[in-house]
Amino acid sequence: HVLGALKPAALKAIVLNDIGPVIEAEGxxxxxxxxxxxxxxxxxxxxxxxxxxxxxxxxxxxxxxxxxxxxxxxxxxxxxxxxxxxxxxxxxxxxNVDFSKPLPDLWPQFNALAAVPLLAIRGGNSTLLSTATLEEMAERHPGMETITVEGQGHAPLLETGNLPKKIADFLDRAEVKST
Known part of the structure; x- marks a missing residue:
């Protein structure tokens, strides 16, 4: 998030694995x-x-x-x-994290990624990236693609099932958009 905010041109595409601008304290x-x-x-x-x-x-x-x-x-x-x-x-x-206080969020940094192709992967059982955060991410980044990996929590194993193909397809589409 921070790299994207500081140097957005350095990123051709982003794949976030069960992480977002809001981290749930429970997770x-x-x-x-x-x-x-x-x-x-x-x-x-x-x-x-x-x-x-x-x-x-x-x-x-x-x-x-x-x-x-x-x-x-x-x-x-x-x-x-x-x-x-x-x-x-x-x-x-x-x-050193005080869970009795709200955790800081990175919405401003996330918003800076609006022009970068983004794939967000969420474990269906994740306690770190909530469904609500993923939905808000999609609202703020309309071009964002999402995958929910059922039967996995934080963080989904990216080499399981058809995830490698889905990630490769996303990166191929992102490369086409950037050329």
Whole structure:
């Protein structure tokens, strides 16, 4: 959002994966809660089971192979064993968020993207990007395309189902518009 507001000509097209100008506090609180007590599985299989147990309700559409790919993307094997692979500063940043106060929004920055082809993908079970925010995004950016991925939460796995083809088709259409 900010890059688009600062240098809109630098962007030919935008794909937002379950994020928008408004972030729901409930979803952010869930992420903070999970990161605060991120489990330390000993094996890959244990990590897959843990992810399925913790996030399964939000991602009922995932197959065993999808869960394994997710764990492969969010964990790495080290000499100390399997560890979560995310920026530790994220935990500190989220620890300082006061959820009793409204979170800031990025509507002015989003509005600056009006001329850029935009695809917004929302997980049908997302608690981070609400349906209401997605609808307002579409009102403010009439050319925006949307995809709702049923059976997935935040953030949908972009390599599942027919998402790769839909994203590629959007980017092809965006390229045609920009030439």
């Amino acid at each position: 952010l609180a869930h992420i903070r809660s999970y990161l605060d007590r991120a489990p330390r599985p000993k094996t890959f299989a244990e990590a897959v089971d843990t992810q399925r147990r913790v996030h399964g309700a939000g991602f009922p559409a995932l197959t065993d192979a999808d869960w394994a790919r997710m764990v492969g993307a969010i964990c790495r094997d080290t000499d100390a064993g399997l560890v979560p692979d995310f920026d530790p500063a994220l935990v500190e940043t989220l620890a």
